[in-house]
Amino acid sequence: MRSARTQVGIVGAGPAGLMLGHLLHLHGIDSVILESRSREHVIERVRAGVLEQGTVDLMSDARVADRLRREGMRHDGIHIAFGGARHRIDMAELTGGRAITIYGQNEVVKDLIDARLGTGRPLHFEVDAVGVHDLLTPHPKIRFDHGGAAHELTCDVVAGCDGFHGICRSAIPAEHLRIYEREYPFGWLGVLAAAPPTSEELVYSLHDRGFALFSMRSPAITRLYLQCAPDENADDWSDDRIWAELITRLSTADGWAPAVGPILQKGVTGMRSFVAEPMRYGRLFLAGDAAHIVPPTGAKGLNLAMADVRRLADALDALYTSRREDALNAYSDRGLRRTWRAQRFSWWMTSMLHRSESDTPFDRRRQHAELEYLVGSRAAMTSLAENYVGVPFD
Numbered sequence: 565m566r567s568a569r570t571q572v573g574i575v576g577a578g579p580a581g582l583m584l585g586h587l588l589h590l591h592g593i594d595s596v597i598l599e600s601r602s603r604e605h606v607i608e609r610v611r612a613g614v615l616e617q618g619t620v621d622l623m624s625d626a627r628v629a630d631r632l633r634r635e636g637m638r639h640d641g642i643h644i645a646f647g648g649a650r651h652r653i654d655m656a657e658l659t660g661g662r663a664i665t666i667y668g669q670n671e672v673v674k675d676l677i678d679a680r681l682g683t684g685r686p687l688h689f690e691v692d693a694v695g696v697h698d699l700l701t702p703h704p705k706i707r708f709d710h711g712g713a714a715h716e717l718t719c720d721v722v723a724g725c726d727g728f729h730g731i732c733r734s735a736i737p738a739e740h741l742r743i744y745e746r747e748y749p750f751g752w753l754g755v756l757a758a759a760p761p762t763s764e765e766l767v768y769s770l771h772d773r774g775f776a777l778f779s780m781r782s783p784a785i786t787r788l789y790l791q792c793a794p795d796e797n798a799d800d801w802s803d804d805r806i807w808a809e810l811i812t813r814l815s816t817a818d819g820w821a822p823a824v825g826p827i828l829q830k831g832v833t834g835m836r837s838f839v840a841e842p843m844r845y846g847r848l849f850l851a852g853d854a855a856h857i858v859p860p861t862g863a864k865g866l867n868l869a870m871a872d873v874r875r876l877a878d879a880l881d882a883l884y885t886s887r888r889e890d891a892l893n894a895y896s897d898r899g900l901r902r903t904w905r906a907q908r909f910s911w912w913m914t915s916m917l918h919r920s921e922s923d924t925p926f927d928r929r930r931q932h933a934e935l936e937y938l939v940g941s942r943a944a945m946t947s948l949a950e951n952y953v954g955v956p957f958d
């Protein structure tokens with residue numbers, strides 16, 4: 565067994581693990597990042613694309629925003645469509661100038677991997693059999709296989725940034741965790757299409773046939789989602805069927821519709837709300853999807869992960885520079901406050917914009933009344949806007 569030592573052992577090279585490693589580097593703190601998948605797989609995974617203002621600010625402060633500044637698309641507003649009409653919500657005007665930026669999660673990950681490689685600090689892909697041990701001692705350990713050898717990494721702290729299906733959360737004894745969970749009776753069929761965006765801003769639509777979302781990744785690529793069954797097989801959806809459904813659900817009476825083009829990628833995602841409390845066990849700290857999942861309607865998952873690691877990096881800096889543990893001790897409670905706020909918002913957006921087979925005629929009329937209230941009330945639009953652009957990172 566090969567032994568090594570670091571200050572912070574990071575499991576997972578998604579947005580949370582990579583950004584944490586980078587922030588720690590800027591604080592002069594050592595870390596090792598371990599990732600089970602290949603570099604190509606991690607970069608090519610198409611997922612989130614909506615960055616809150618706080619995430620953009622964090623990337624700028626961390627000096628990894630050069631490409632984001634050039635290629636990211638700032639959006640001051642979004643559209644809500646129902647009953648054949650689109651209604652614009654001017655988020656910047658309602659929130660004192662805050663906005664979202666469209667920049668793919670895979671681009672964020674690519675930039676963070678480049679930044680990490682530029683620092684020369686360790687980032688190992690394709691590690692196997694990762695396990696975390698001695699979490700209640702001052703020197704927790706990560707054991708893993710890599711390059712044909714078994715390794716043991718002794719750390720001061722382990723950061724569990726290994727996503728929903730990772731091993732860190734399940735290393736916490738069940739009696740120390742409280743799980744809150746909600747599954748939704750639908751999923752999203754997401755497609756990436758070589759078609760120029762026909763709207764400069766996102767369009768969230770509720771149609772009698774269900775939810776649809778028009779989004780984009782670049783001036784040549786649209787990203788679109790359709791509500792579907794949670795166990796839907798994406799292969800049952802031909803390109804023609806996908807476009808017919810998208811056009812039906814998204815087109816509005818003013819003549820607006822998405823442009824049609826070749827579908828480059830498609831996949832089905834289930835929808836779930838999930839929180840594990842607390843986000844800490846001894847010297848193990850959970851961050852990002854390892855601790856919480858939100859349905860993607862509110863576009864919060866990646867942003868919550870970024871807020872977690874910013875807080876964790878600051879707390880670790882306080883530990884190393886002044887031996888103060890108060891910020892580390894507050895990490896979980898502060899994170900859970902932000903998480904529950906995002907959970908509420910994501911649940912609300914999801915229930916307002918999706919059809920469920922169990923809906924009664926009363927539910928449908930209530931849903932319509934809620935949408936009419938939303939687009940007719942400055943107070944309601946402000947509530948949506950300030951949650952959508954996100955509260956500043958604390």
Ligand SMILES: Cc1cc2nc3c(=O)[nH]c(=O)nc-3n(C[C@H](O)[C@H](O)[C@H](O)COP(=O)(O)OP(=O)(O)OC[C@H]3O[C@@H](n4cnc5c(N)ncnc54)[C@H](O)[C@@H]3O)c2cc1C
Nearest residue numbers: 576578579580600611612613726727852853863864865866
């Ligand atoms: C279809 C879809 C659309 C989404 N849209 C949005 C959106 O619009 N806006 C938004 O904010 N969020 C969105 N999300 C959510 C967002 O993608 C996640 O919240 C985000 O990826 C969380 O980052 P993370 O680093 O915590 O976890 P992950 O990105 O899951 O990264 C965890 C990493 O850990 C690795 N790993 C797992 N197990 C191990 C192990 N045992 N050892 C080592 N490594 C391990 C994984 O391979 C992975 O690379 C979306 C998600 C999906 C699926």
